[in-house]
Amino acid sequence: MTERTVWASLVAFPLVGLVYFTVILTQAADRPLEEVSWVTPMLWAWGSLIVLIIVGVIASAIATGIKAEAAGEKPDLEDGDERDKLIERFGNARAYTMSSFGGLVATVLLMLDVDRFWPANALFLAGLLAGIVAAGSRIRAYRTGL
Amino acid sequence: MGRSTKVTNAIRALRFAHGEMTQAELAGRIGVTRQTVIAIEQGRYSPSLEMAFQIARAFGVPLDDVFQYPEAEQA
Numbered sequence: 333m334t335e336r337t338v339w340a341s342l343v344a345f346p347l348v349g350l351v352y353f354t355v356i357l358t359q360a361a362d363r364p365l366e367e368v369s370w371v372t373p374m375l376w377a378w379g380s381l382i383v384l385i386i387v388g389v390i391a392s393a394i395a396t397g398i399k400a401e402a403a404g405e406k407p408d409l410e411d412g413d414e415r416d417k418l419i420e421r422f423g424n425a426r427a428y429t430m431s432s433f434g435g436l437v438a439t440v441l442l443m444l445d446v447d448r449f450w451p452a453n454a455l456f457l458a459g460l461l462a463g464i465v466a467a468g469s470r471i472r473a474y475r476t477g478l
Numbered sequence: 479m480g481r482s483t484k485v486t487n488a489i490r491a492l493r494f495a496h497g498e499m500t501q502a503e504l505a506g507r508i509g510v511t512r513q514t515v516i517a518i519e520q521g522r523y524s525p526s527l528e529m530a531f532q533i534a535r536a537f538g539v540p541l542d543d544v545f546q547y548p549e550a551e552q553a
Contacts, residue, residue, distance in 0.1 A: 477522030
């Protein structure tokens with residue numbers, strides 16, 4: 333994982349979250365949230381997220397390769413180096429906290445026997461926030477140091 | 479996170495003393511990205527001991543000639 337991979341995540345996670353929750357809240361305008369169709373939009377959201385990140389990474393790798401070739405330099409290491417790995421682990425640690433909290437909230441909601449819409453969306457939101465937190469903290473580490 | 483390391487280095491000076499070696503060339507020699515060389519030069523990243531030795535070896539100098547640590551902080 334390199335900085336450009338992180339940028340792809342930092343763009344994809346909020347974008348997908350924004351579209352997903354816009355779809356859900358638009359449906360909720362004329363019916364209760366528990367009756368909103370969320371399974372298909374959520375599947376689309378996860379699929380789009382994966383595709384967006386892959387496309388972002390590939391596009392960025394191509395652009396970086398072309399730029400390096402034009403400058404007569406060797407392109408940087410695709411898999412990154414020890415600093416990239418350290419920053420990746422740092423981001424994972426931050427994301428773990430957010431994911432754990434989401435899991436806790438979902439568990440409590442299940443204990444309360446609420447409609448499955450709520451725990452499912454709590455987990456989804458926690459996943460999105462974990463992705464944003466991980467990507468944001470990695471970018472900060474790249475920019476200001478470890 | 480977000481703090482600069484207390485370790486200082488003379489990589490920039492050593493690069494110029496070695497035929498104006500570019501950051502990309504140094505990165506290629508020690509097997510890291512150019513961004514990592516930039517981060518080390520600017521004090522935003524302390525390399526591992528292994529990488530530090532590789533950098534010193536790339537310049538053919540002892541480790542102390544590349545990296546320094548302030549005396550007052552060692553007490």
